[in-house]
Amino acid sequence: MRPAPLLVLAALLLLPGCENRTPPPSPSPGPGNGESITGRERLGWDQQASSAAELAAFRYAIYVDGVRFESTGVSCGTTAGAAGFTCSGQLPPMSAGTHTLELATFTVDGGVRESARSSPLRVFVTGVTPSEVTGRGWIDGVAGETVDGVTLHVDRLLDGFLQPSDAAFAPDGRLFVAERAGRILILAGNPAQVATALLLDDLPPDGGLLAIALHPEFVTRRTAYVLSTSLSSRNLRVFRLARYRELAGVMAQRAILLETLAPADASAAMRFGPDGMLYVAFGSGSVNPAPGTDMGKVLRLNPDGTAPRDRRSASPVISSGHVAPSGLAWRAGSAWLWLADGTGRGQEWLAGVSAIEEVPPVIWPLPPAEPSSSLAYYGGDLIPEFRGDLLLGSIDARQILRVRFAADDPARVVSTEPLLRDQVGAIRVVLSGPDGAIYFLTDQSLGRIRPRPEIERR
Known part of the structure; x- marks a missing residue:
């Protein structure tokens, strides 16, 4: 395999040692503005440091374009030259077109300290092939037949x-898409017009x-709720x-409704319930949550962030013991709230929580190789065979898992079926659309699942 081409940013990034609290100087730009790239190159730079x-x-x-990504696959030389250590790292995913790149160095030691x-550096991404953007073999067309005969x-x-990281449809059909790095996009119209609605610039490197x-x-x-990990005023x-x-x-018009301690490997999920209340699940990650924190718990809140008067106890907590919740979903006509949860180490499960009774949650284990990234309930009419099913997106398993329940027991799983396995790549988000279609988001693309059009069946 040939090494990836190198896009060089000849910048010297200086980060002071732990004893020096002076802000680092701004890096100097190098040549190369306006280069055309494919997006598969590596970004190179010279890094000053006192030692290896x-x-x-x-x-x-x-x-x-102002959105922060931590560079991955970074490698540096073992000896320093006149300009410092020679380093390079992978570029984050970028769409075709013109982009502006900036580089910074940071350390994490009781808090984040980042250089200017x-x-x-301006680059023009010429674009990559659809299969490279969207996953192996993703082409429009028939995606298979389900066990109950739906093509x-x-x-x-x-x-x-x-x-x-998440998405939500507005009643007017617009789609709000949240990205892990802190950007929220709104898609409207057909063909879709995309606009940036919000850009969070205060997220920590590991948030x-x-x-x-x-x-x-x-x-x-006109209110939208955003859940993120950040640093408090006390740098927590x-x-x-x-x-x-x-x-x-x-x-x-941001209003902060709640701040509560989060683990380093934070995960969370959030949805409104049929009672109009906001349900928020906070993961405990790999730590044992300290008493008095919300880590590992599901909270039922008023839309203003306060505890409802009709809560079951003095606390708005309705469930606890959740490690890494990745999705929440309600089944219509049922009091059961379903959470996708797991450890990320081969132990994954669905947890059913009753919102009206204090009963132990129902736990249904998922196959070890199928950790979930999102969860949605299908209540549309376009695919009647799917009505009442849960859909779990998966990054690792590269599929959507369809979960079916017993007709006489909304808390009993009777079967599962993989959809789109290895057809479109890692699936980060899945949701049911107002038109009855199933929508999903991969690392870089938006897709839709619908029944095979009648004209194609003839």
């Missing part, structure tokens, strides 16, 4: 996303935008629940 040991403590952030960004058709609708939910009365209230890692007002495609 100090160099090993450095991490690197690449800003693409380099001067911007499914898959469409690739739009490319250019950057690691989506991220985890979930988005729209108020059930969004048409009149926290889950942050914030409410925004959306107007003309822009999310503003």
Whole structure:
């Protein structure tokens, strides 16, 4: 295999040692502005450090059009030259077109300390083939037949996303897409017009935008809820629940409703329930949550973040013991809230929680190789055979898992069926659309599942 081409940013990034609290100087830009690239190159730079040991403590952030990504696959030389150690790292995913790149160095030691960004480098991404963007062999067309005889058709609708973490449809048909790095996009129209509604610029390097939910009365209230991990005023890692007002495609007027301690490997999920209350699941990660924290718990909250008067106890907590929740979903006509949960180490499960009775949760184990990334309930009419089923997206298993329940027991799973396995790549988000189709997001693309059109059946 030939090594990837190198896009060189001749910048010297200086990060002071632990004893020096002076902000680092801004990096100097290098030549190469306006280069055409495919997006498969590596970004190269010279890094100053007092020793190889100090160099090993450095991490690197690449800003693409102001959106922060931690550089992966970084490698550096073992000896320093006149300009420092020669380093390179992988570029984050980028859509075709013009982008601005900036580079910074940071350390994490009781808090994040990051250098100033380099001067911007402009590049033009010529684009890659659809199979490279969207996953192996993803082409529009028939995607297989289900066990109950439904022939499914898959469409690739739009490319250019950057690691989506959640999505929500508004009543007017617009789609809000949250990306892990802190950007929220709104897709409207057909063909879709994409606009940035919000850009969170205060996320720590190991944090991220985890979930988005729209108020059930969004048409009149215009309020959207955003769940992320951030740093508190005391420099502690926290889950942050914030409410925004959306107007003309822009999310503003932030109100922070809740901040609560978060583990380093934070995960969370959030949805409104049929009772109009906001349900938020906070993961405990690999730590044993300390008493008095919300880690590992599911909270039932008023839309303003307060505890409801009709809560079952003095606390808004309705369930606990959750390690890494990745999705919440309600089945229509049922009091059961379902959570996708797991350890990420071969132990994954669905947890059914009753919102009206204090009964132990129902636990249904998932196959070890099928950790979930999102969860959705299908209640549409376009695919009647799927009505009442749960859909679990999976990054590792590269599929959507269809979960079916007993007709006489909404808490008993009777069968599962994989959909789109290895056809479209890693599936980060799955949701049911207002038109009855099933929508999903991969690392970079938006897709749709629907029954095979009648015209193709003849």
